[in-house]
Amino acid sequence: MSSWARLLAAGIAVGLMTGLSGAWSAERPRVGAAPAEPAAKMGLGREALPEEIAAWDTDVRPDGRGLPVGRGTVKQGDELFQERCASCHGEFGQGAGRWPVLAGGQGTLRADRPDKTIGSFWPDLSTVYDYIRRAMPYGNARSLTDDEAYALVAFLLNLNDIVKDENFELNDKNFASIKLPNAEAFFDDDRETSEKKFWNKDPCMRNCRELPKVTGKAISVDVTPDGKSGPKVD
């Protein structure tokens, strides 16, 4: 293919892509065109090696994709949790200080003060495994083995009464079959239909409401840091 033909082909491909992603292209900035589309590969970067991908690609999806081979029991998880996690999350996952509460809270999502925990709120168990393995324990991330992460997830299921048997073993085979109670309560962003009334062609300009009354003040809550002070600066 001549370089002109390649350019033309690239142009067609870009045109198709733009057409397919109509919803997004409508939002594209009008000021200043995007840089010219490259006609061919830039030849930058190098191929990622399998060992490198394995080292970083630890993410896990709800369908179990990405789970490493491994296993751990509730009992093993309990021991690990008390040793590695309880100082922040509490012995029973109830949270210490302002650190996250991990268990309990079922049935509180419509309450005045919802308690959003793994058992009461999180939709997918894979999130727990993914997060523990990438970021926990806080300040010593990626120090747990795959089996230890399985054991901790098993214990968290137990703390949330989703698994009762302390001999229960969680592994890469049974993982995806476990569903969390609040999984069905999530739905995709629908603001553009459910909040359509906020698109209002003619917002009121005159005598729009009754005489307003002050019904609440931030100063009565008194939780604002002193605006004049701040961290020491030199």
Next chain:
Amino acid sequence: MRDKSRADLVNRRRFLSAASLAGAGIAMTRGASATDTTKPDPLITEVQDWQRYLGDGVDKRPYGSPSKFEKNVIRRDVSWLTASAESSVNFTPLHELDGIITPSGLCFERHHGGVAEIDPAKHRLMINGLVEKPLVFTMDDIKRMPRTNRIYFLECAANSGMEWRGAQLNGCQFTHGMVHNVMYTGVPLKVVLDEAGLRPNAKWLMLEGGDASGMNRSLPVEKGLSDVLLAFAMNGEALRPEQGYPLRAVIPGWEGNLWVKWLRRIEVGDQPWQTREETSKYTDLLADGRSRKHTFIMDAKSVVTSPSPQAPLKYKGRNVLSGFAWSGRGTIQRVDVSLDGGRNWQTARIDGPVLDKSLTRFYVDFDWNGEELMVQSRAIDSTGYVQPTKDELRKVRGVNSIYHNNGIQTWLVHRNGDSENVELG
């Protein structure tokens, strides 16, 4: 265009006279500075030290910093909000800013595992998953790619999140300071994805940070191919460490949590990953117990930064009311301001660049007669979305959403010029 601005001007005059009518009977004081104007000002008649003696030489501050008289212009945190400083947030001092660009050192910070300090020579960006060829790039590779410059706002989805149940924090720095507006230099993500070659079933991307939290978020591939940038510079210089040095994602108009800092990997997949940050956090719990997810776009919003609790009115007579407006759906078309708690509205004067998904500056030049004011602003964007009142928002979402509170803010300005955050009923 000219007709429109004339109409605005006429409207504004009408509005200003209405405001002064409301305060008829209160004597207006002019200037009202404390100085005795009958005696000569010694700052003028006497030679001051800085007028006689030499100042510092050129290299005193090789990297310049603000005047010592600006030492209060700093980011501040609200210590009770979070468990530790490494998983916390601080706030942009919006009341001290003007124009539309946020100085790099004042851009609010939000970290999940502290500020990673990464030597750019040791940073790698990996693209893997549903691509023809998984690739690894160095920062040098990225800087050899075609780049572009864009100004965008970044707003944390939790900005104003403390205000759902009522007025809580007394200052726009704290109620609205999880926003900043910066010129980014970076490579369109599309360039990098094209280099790796997307497979036909590529639908979602996962962006992952190289910090101790390994922050990961799923992003629809359509957005990734439209206006997302991989930025290495902000406001003309390298990113600040707290903003993701050496490389961060820029996701225009979408919630700040998606703008992964210290970006080390992009995985291509066919469905979202349901990571911690897009399930247990950054989902909007409604009153009926259900939760809205993937609420990426930041709705149109505005706030008056002066007067505000940290920026009281000091003088009767001439004053400048000012603020910011922004929308994740496009440009700001109009900003209305009310001085009487939303009964009557007047279109503000927009000044400076009006850019796509950028902060936009507005002003109302007005005479204050010392009367109590209930100051509000209302943004209208290029899609016709009108910023709702807090009560309108609560009616459709309840008060447990935490995220995406773009309701109209009220500052009560007292007769002495002090302002405070109030809730109106």
